[in-house]
Amino acid sequence: MGPIEEMRPRLALAFSEAVAAYDLATGEHSRRVGALARAVGVTLTLGEADLEALTYAGMLHDLGKLGVPERTLGWPGSLDAAQWREIRRHPTVGAGMVRSCCMQPEGYYCGEFELVATGIEAHHERFDGSGYPAGYAGEEISLIGRILALVDVYDSMTEERNYRRHVFSSNEALDYLAENSGTLFDPGLVPAVVEVARRT
Numbered sequence: 001m002g003p004i005e006e007m008r009p010r011l012a013l014a015f016s017e018a019v020a021a022y023d024l025a026t027g028e029h030s031r032r033v034g035a036l037a038r039a040v041g042v043t044l045t046l047g048e049a050d051l052e053a054l055t056y057a058g059m060l061h062d063l064g065k066l067g068v069p070e071r072t073l074g075w076p077g078s079l080d081a082a083q084w085r086e087i088r089r090h091p092t093v094g095a096g097m098v099r100s101c102c103m104q105p106e107g108y109y110c111g112e113f114e115l116v117a118t119g120i121e122a123h124h125e126r127f128d129g130s131g132y133p134a135g136y137a138g139e140e141i142s143l144i145g146r147i148l149a150l151v152d153v154y155d156s157m158t159e160e161r162n163y164r165r166h167v168f169s170s171n172e173a174l175d176y177l178a179e180n181s182g183t184l185f186d187p188g189l190v191p192a193v194v195e196v197a198r199r200t
């Protein structure tokens with residue numbers, strides 16, 4: 001095992017702690033998303049590299065929220081255009097933070113975390129191209145990103161500690177995923193998310 005492989009779990013945990021320290025609810029949500037995303041990957045019989053990337057990308061999908069001002073993140077009302085711009089940067093900022101772990105002083109990029117970084121970058125992309133930051137559609141969106149999109153929405157809807165929004169039951173959230181299968185979400189992945197959610 002090389003030095004980067006040995007550092008990988010520790011870096012992921014340190015970043016995850018940083019997210020929780022900044023915003024506890026986001027930190028707890030992110031840990032659940034990591035576990036759910038991995039379980040979906042197991043159901044889809046993905047290989048170990050993808051499962052590892054799903055775990056870390058799930059845990060760290062909102063890492064870039066460290067770059068969103070606290071007043072915007074905790075804003076109780078509807079967001080103005082400038083606040084939305086700040087929020088919509090977080091996938092790119094988070095992916096950049098993860099990629100920076102792979103930059104060598106001489107500028108060489110090792111690519112070790114690329115699956116994780118592309119997953120983080122894509123978790124707000126939507127299957128029909130209506131998401132952000134790139135507006136990618138279908139399989140232009142990385143597989144990790146398409147799984148995270150589903151799991152992130154499911155957990156956000158059902159999060160019991162969610163003080164700001166209505167809390168949905170698991171069945172209501174799964175109905176929402178099914179209703180938007182093929183538009184917002186990859187229809188090939190929705191059944192695996194339903195299966196995992198029904199088990200947990």
Ligand SMILES: [Fe+2]
Nearest residue numbers: 061062123124
């Ligand atoms: Fe996010």
